[in-house]
Amino acid sequence: MLPDSRTQPDADAAPGSGPAAEAVVRLEHVAKSFGNNHVLRDFSLLVQPGQNVVVLGKSGSGKSVLVKCIIGLLRPDAGRITVLGHDVASLPHDALDQLRARLGFLFQSNALYDSMTVRENLLFPLRRQWMAHGRSEEETLVQQALDDVGLGDTADKMPAELSGGMRKRIALARTLILRPEIILYDEPTTGLDPVTGREIDHLIRDVQQKYNTAALIISHDMDCVRLTADRVALLAEGRCYAEGTYEQLQQHPDPRVNEFFI
Amino acid sequence: MSLSDSPILAETGAMTRFAGRFLREGLRPRYELPEFLRQCYVIGYQSLPLVGITGFIMGLVLTLQSHPTMAQFGAESWIPTMVSLTIIREMGPIITALIFAGKIGSSIGAELGSMRVTEQIDAMEVSGTNPFKYLVVTRVLATTLMLPLLTILADALALYASYLGINTKGVTTLALFTNNVLSGLTFGDVLPAVLKTFFFGFAIGLIGCYKGYHANKGTEGVGQAANTAVVVSSLVIFLLDLLAVQITGLLGLI
Amino acid sequence: MPADSTRNNVRLGLFVMAGLGCVLFVLFLLGRQQNLFSHSMMVRADFRTVAGLLTGNNVRLGGITVGTVKKISILNDTTVRVEMNLNSDVRAFVRKNAVAAIGTDGLVGNTIINLNARPGPAAPVQPGDILQTATPPGLDAMLGTLEKSNKNLVGITKGLREITDKINGSEALWKLLSNEELAANVSQSARGAALTSARLATAAQDVQQLTHDAKQLARGIQQGRGPLGYLLTDQDFAGQVDHAARQLAGTSDTLAATLTDLQRQVQSGAGPLNTLLADTAAARQVRLSLRNVQQSTASLRQSMEALQHNFLLRGYFRRQEKKKRKAQQKQAERQEERQQAQAAQQETPTPPKPPAD
Structure with missing residues (x-):
């Protein structure tokens, strides 16, 4: 079921990408500001294949800006972002689209197309990327993605008929249907009740194990961080303030780090 | 955003740039044909009942209103000519465009605004689709091409209603009515009137898309986008109409 | 969804065809017209x-x-x-x-x-x-002509009015028309003439008889029958008779001429008198032309009024009206004077009576 030829759990190997890229996402001295608001000043981070990295930060610390820079929705003012061996900022439009097909992005607000049914939502990226050939193949992929998130029977519903947690799952299914190599999660548990949030956290873990994807997770929810993170990076003052495993940061002496773990 | 001297000028400039982007992106492949056809269906076909009823009532009322005055001058036989000229040259395009702006301009503004606010536009871009092409180009093209068709059908319905209206006060045959209408019409009446509706449609689609595409965050932004889309496009329709009458005057078509 | 989208596309196609059909139809009709x-x-x-x-x-x-x-x-x-x-x-x-x-x-x-x-x-x-x-002629020229004929019409009606005023005011005419004596005289002279002519006829017969007798006598005398014959063949006597007869003939001729002349005057209606006395046709014609004048002034007024209501010429007529109002004021004054004069006149003449025959 899962294409295990694509990635390996070994952290240092980066198969399929350029020879220089041992990390799937490489952020070097990224800066981004909106007017006088310097959101990112000097941020550097590496994401290894098959690894879940959580970027932790307070609201308004520029976490969402960071992922949007990675996916190419925003262009950094300075610094370099390399994704799967490609410099995102310098890619032409078509190549950027091709690169994006290998990335998944789970929006904070789910961003389900509310004029379409769940099935059409899932078919949209599939058709746009010319991934499927023939209706039966499409149908198989849709059903599989829905089964992956445990909502196999919602294909003909409209997004508005679903609960918040179900919508998050459908959004994840829409991300998964293209078999991304990296998934970017923008605040996956925000706005959900703790129980549903935990379900989503487990789902993120399941996806990582099943498809062996790397993930960059933006969050300020400590439950989510604890359950999903292989590594945690703390974003503060526009830079990577601290980095390590959950436990390492929990023991960190700096009070600015500590305040998250209270 | 830094302060600009005049928000109206800045807005105009931004909108002009938006229009330029529309032309650039619209000409380049890939072409979103199925989505364009779907938009044509939604924008054109589904507006037909509203526009048709408006046109029908417009023709009927114009006829019944002008009847007493024309009868006073003994010029009842001029009613078809007068009504048809009024409808084809001015009332048809303007009323249809305003109704269309109210229905389509606001819906485009609200739809794109909510897509912007709920990050659907970003989602589209992330999933390898150029949202400008997929959302804006198709909609603007659809409004540009559908409004002239709607105007023509509204004109036809209005003239038919005028024929019925005349028959409530007297008796006219359809043949005589048609001859009366045609006797007052020239290409100089029909062509500029049809031509300007393309511009009306373009303006409505463009302004709706611009306002929606650049909607502010939050639900308030969506309502504001829908509202300003209607207000601005209605105003622009009148400005374009003024421009059209000047140009046709310069070309000697009046 | 595919079936649905096909149906939508069909509807869209219909819609587009209807619109294009309408505009093509109108353009074709206009093109044919031009x-x-x-x-x-x-x-x-x-x-x-x-x-x-x-x-x-x-x-x-x-x-x-x-x-x-x-x-x-x-x-x-x-x-x-x-x-x-x-x-x-x-x-x-x-x-x-x-x-x-x-x-x-x-x-x-x-x-x-x-x-x-x-x-x-x-x-x-x-x-x-x-x-x-x-x-x-353009509209201006037409209006100019209308103005001119309007003025002419005013002149004509004025003239007619003067004539009628004169007729009304003329004592001699009314006297002539109402004089019974004159008619009696005329009829008497006519009767006299008839009598004279009857007598003349008898006289003529007598003369004829006489000449017949004389002829016979003369034949006898010519043949020399007795002394009377001689008397009668006398040249002087014959000359005298001849002279008398010629004078008689001349008198009767003059009388006849006078008679026919009178008769012609009375019957054929050539004289001015007779026109007034006997010619109903002429009277009717006068009445008719008066009525015509009246009608044409009325219709002129109507068309002037219609023109006045025409919005194109409203300004022109408004100016005209102002002028007319001034003129009317003057006319009213003049009319008053004339009425006073008439009232003074009407005390003397007798009202018109039908002439006796």
Whole structure:
């Protein structure tokens, strides 16, 4: 079921990408500001294949800006972002689209197309990327993605008929249907009740194990961080303030780090 | 955003740039044909009942209103000519465009605004689709091409209603009515009137898309986008109409 | 979804076809009306003024649209050349001697060109021919004429009024008409004349008898029968008789002439007297012409009123009305004076009576 030829759990190997890229996402001295608001000043981070990295930060610390820079929705003012061996900022439009097909992005607000049914939502990226050939193949992929998130029977519903947690799952299914190599999660548990949030956290873990994807997770929810993170990076003052495993940061002496773990 | 001297000028400039982007992106492949056809269906076909009823009532009322005055001058036989000229040259395009702006301009503004606010536009871009092409180009093209068709059908319905209206006060045959209408019409009446509706449609689609595409965050932004889309496009329709009458005057078509 | 989208596409297609069909239909009708699709032939005409004619205006022959104006250009300061396209199927009916005139389609309608045929044989027009033109009077000229005839009419009615006033005021005429004595005299003289003529006839008979007797006597005498015969053959006596007879004849001739003259005067109605006495036809004619004058003034007033209500000429008539009001005031004053004069006159003349016969 899962294409295990694509990635390996070994952290240092980066198969399929350029020879220089041992990390799937490489952020070097990224800066981004909106007017006088310097959101990112000097941020550097590496994401290894098959690894879940959580970027932790307070609201308004520029976490969402960071992922949007990675996916190419925003262009950094300075610094370099390399994704799967490609410099995102310098890619032409078509190549950027091709690169994006290998990335998944789970929006904070789910961003389900509310004029379409769940099935059409899932078919949209599939058709746009010319991934499927023939209706039966499409149908198989849709059903599989829905089964992956445990909502196999919602294909003909409209997004508005679903609960918040179900919508998050459908959004994840829409991300998964293209078999991304990296998934970017923008605040996956925000706005959900703790129980549903935990379900989503487990789902993120399941996806990582099943498809062996790397993930960059933006969050300020400590439950989510604890359950999903292989590594945690703390974003503060526009830079990577601290980095390590959950436990390492929990023991960190700096009070600015500590305040998250209270 | 830094302060600009005049928000109206800045807005105009931004909108002009938006229009330029529309032309650039619209000409380049890939072409979103199925989505364009779907938009044509939604924008054109589904507006037909509203526009048709408006046109029908417009023709009927114009006829019944002008009847007493024309009868006073003994010029009842001029009613078809007068009504048809009024409808084809001015009332048809303007009323249809305003109704269309109210229905389509606001819906485009609200739809794109909510897509912007709920990050659907970003989602589209992330999933390898150029949202400008997929959302804006198709909609603007659809409004540009559908409004002239709607105007023509509204004109036809209005003239038919005028024929019925005349028959409530007297008796006219359809043949005589048609001859009366045609006797007052020239290409100089029909062509500029049809031509300007393309511009009306373009303006409505463009302004709706611009306002929606650049909607502010939050639900308030969506309502504001829908509202300003209607207000601005209605105003622009009148400005374009003024421009059209000047140009046709310069070309000697009046 | 695919079935649905196909159905939607079908509906969209129908919608688009309907719209395009409508506009194509109208454009085709307009094109046919402006002869874009039929073969046409260009002829020209030079006018002094085209009175606002526009490209695309109709050209009519016998009231039927047979073409349109294609081009209007100024040749020089007094000549405007109009090129018009005529349907080639009417070419046979437009002759070389046809006259083109600028006209209007109704009072406020479009300017058009009327082609009028003229008597006399001529060949059909050829493409590029220049037609003769006539310029009918414009609205200004028409109004000018109307003004003039209006003035004339005022003069005529004034004259008529004076005549009637004079007739009413003339004592001599009324005396003549109402004098019974005169009529009696006339009838008496007529009776006298009749009597005289009867007597004359008897006298003539007597004379005839006498001459007959005389003839017989004379024959006897000529034959020499007795002394009387001799007497009668005497030359002097015969001369005397002859003279008397001739005088008698002359008198009767004069009488007859006088009589016939009188008779003619009374019966044939040549004299002024008789016109007043006997000619009903003349009287009727006078009445009729008076009524005609009345009617035409009424209809003139009506048309003036209609024109006044016409919004185009409203300004003109408003000025006119102001003028008229001033004139009326003056007239009213004058009329008052005249009425006073009439009242003074009417005390003397007798009212008209039907003449006795």
